[in-house]
Amino acid sequence: MIKREKKYLDIIKSGKKVKIAGVNSGGKLMHKLLDMGFIIGATIEVIREAPLFDPMELRIHNYNISLRKSEARLIEVSDI
């Protein structure tokens, strides 16, 4: 089997849907992300980037949320 590279949320293109495979964070950010529904297995759709390319808008659990790319980089995702 070919070992696949890990993929992170910040490079996902607008309009694509992915599944959360892991959150590489701790402390405050981790708790905040959990509270907002970033749990393993949840589906995320990338809606758009901000006009200045950062942050990005996502849809998770049927609501919209904005995340800076620096934080999106910590979220490991896999294709559906």
Place this chain on the structure above:
Amino acid sequence: MKNIKVALAGQPNCGKSTIFNMLSGIDQHIANYPGVTVDKKTGRFKYDNHKIEMVDLPGTYSFSSYSLEERVAKGFIIDENPDVIVNVVDASNIKRHLYLTFQLLEIGMPVVIVLNMMDVAQRRGIIIDSQRISQLLGCKVIEASGAKGLGSKEIMEAIISTSQSTDKYEDFSINYEELEPHIKEVQDSIETTKLTLNKRWMAIKVLEGDTTIIEYLKKEFSLIEELAKTQVDKFHSIHDKDTASFLATFRYDSADIIYHKAVKDTNIGKETLTDKADKIILHRWLALPILFGIMFLIYELSIVGGYKLTDYTWPILAAVKNFVIDISPQAYLTDIPMMSDFAVWMINSANALINYVPIFFILFMLIAIMEDVGYMPRMAFILDRIFKKFGLHGQSTLPLVLGGAMVGGCAVPGVMATKGIADDRARMATILTVPYMNCLAKVPFYTLLLGAFFKPDMAIMMFFISTATIFTALIVAKIITSTFLKTRETAPFVMELPPYHLPTFKGVILSAAQRVWIYIYKVLTIVLAVAVVLFALLQFPGISSESQAAYDAELSKSLVAFDKRVKKSKYYEEVDEKDEIASLLNYYDSYRNKRMATTSKKGALAIDEDFKVSNESFFKFIKPSRDNEARIINKEIRKLAKVRNKILRNIKNEKVENSLLGLAGKAFEPVTKYAGFDWKINVAFLSSFAARESAVATLGSIYEDNKVESQRAEEAMAANSGYTPLHAVAIIIFMLLTPPCIATMIVVKMQTNSYKWMLFAIFFPITLGILASSAVFMLGTFYAWSGVEAMTYFYASIVVTALTIGLFPSKSINWRGGLRDV
């Protein structure tokens, strides 16, 4: 009558405040939670023989201890032990909101769920079986719509019946499966606690690492932290799972079960109106123009429109002032009672601030609309990238705009609007940079200086002044976030973009009225207190007895001359006594002042009538028409009035010069002379700290020429001050950088909750201002720059600095660990 204490909880954007407004009406009380700057709204009302006290908790996504709002909300539940928790849930976004519901149910207190925005949910094709949710969760579920005013009665009844059936209440608990043994272990160890809270809930919170609960329990169980850590580690080693994310996942799964059993979304995947609107509003090329358009509209409506409104409100304030003048003790020739001076000073200080109330009201209404509609977070989304560079936050946009980022505003509402910024470092930086924005009250001061020194270049200078502020603010933000605020906590930018909603009229008006009231109440009281101090500093020690004697002699001389010339008039008898002359002078001045304040012919006639009625014999001297005998007196009394005013002005100036504030102005001269400021400018800066408007008045009165009455303040200043345009530029730069007024500093104190930061907010900008203006003044003198040149160089240098910081890639250390003491 029974008392019921209710806590209103819900996630942000669930429409909690519309439900709160619907239930409590306008009978609301706002205060801060002790020691923090989070609003605590309490509503008290009666329903069906029950007294209900409802507290609106801050909106929180969760009930852990990771944000100030969550700590406050939980603190309230623990300390106040409410009878019922009302959980407001956005029916159109039910799944995520149920996450909080499970956390509330776990607390072990009776919960009533309010499904708000049922109308929106229906429109979106979301069908909710509230009966089913009620059965599944064992609590009352009420369908409502705060915006439409539906469900009020049902909620009240649910609150009352829930509070009465505590005997039927059984503790709610989620089965956390593999975590259960660990929960049990912790629970057993705190079994003996005196806290009345649900022990299982506390045990779960301890395992979650909830600092608030751990602090409470630590008082009784000093080893609780170690115990929690052992259990968390044990759980991790057995199941390879992190407790916090395990619990979150479990709650989300539970919410998912409810969602699947009781909710049917017939439109899933379909585009909502919000999605369509966002395609335009957040469009890559359109977003910024739309944002600037909205900003411009807000500016036009509130600042420009509000200013027009003040044309109607100002006469009311002027009438109050005239009334105060009328009832104060009258002047006797050149002897003005201090009481009257003081009354005028106080009313002027108060009026200067109250004058802004119409502007604020419109402004606060528009902000409330933007908040309710849901544009605020979108604004943050669009601009975050720029602000992040300077240590600020997307949410800094609004405070900066209110402060006057676009031409003009007021720092007081600006600083107050920083409340919502989640990131502490960015919030502090915003609080400290908003005062650099263009304060509206500074504008007359700039106009005075520009009118005096930059007549042909006024437009370009005004452009420099109004756009320089945002660049200086960004530079200052960068400086303070990478120095003084470096160690402050920052929060991740994880922000919901809620669906758009129509605002409710009641909500908008209430929110605007509440904010205006805070402004009037908090700010005015303190400004008036400061005004008293400033008045004293300007009055004492007063003028010396020698100069008083000299002024008296001057007046006597004029009185003698007056007497000699009016002797030939047949009315001489009416003005042959000093007392009579004194009253006639007051009568004449009062008439002149009132006539100058009216522009309409009708008003002028009415004033004439009033004065005629009050004293017919004096009136003929003021309006002698064809009566030649009266004309003589008219001419002479005018002359005398002029002399008196000149003497009064000289006395005032001498008083200011000798006063404590004048001495302070002189004491600062050795420092300020490098910027070209003499003591008069220093006094103007010092005395206008209560309200910047008074800077113009102070300078005006110092520079007024005594000979030509009709000369305007700017002409007088250009002619009499001996300043060059370069001086004016230095003064303008200093004014740009100094904090607007004491009122702003008070709200800085309110928002930072610290006097230390308030002092910083005063002295840091002043230092910066004196350095910048000295640098410009000295370089300008050395290279013989013209005023416009000096301003251009100053402007160019700050723009270049800001752009350099903005474009320079920011690299910060974001790793930690490794060997200590390498």
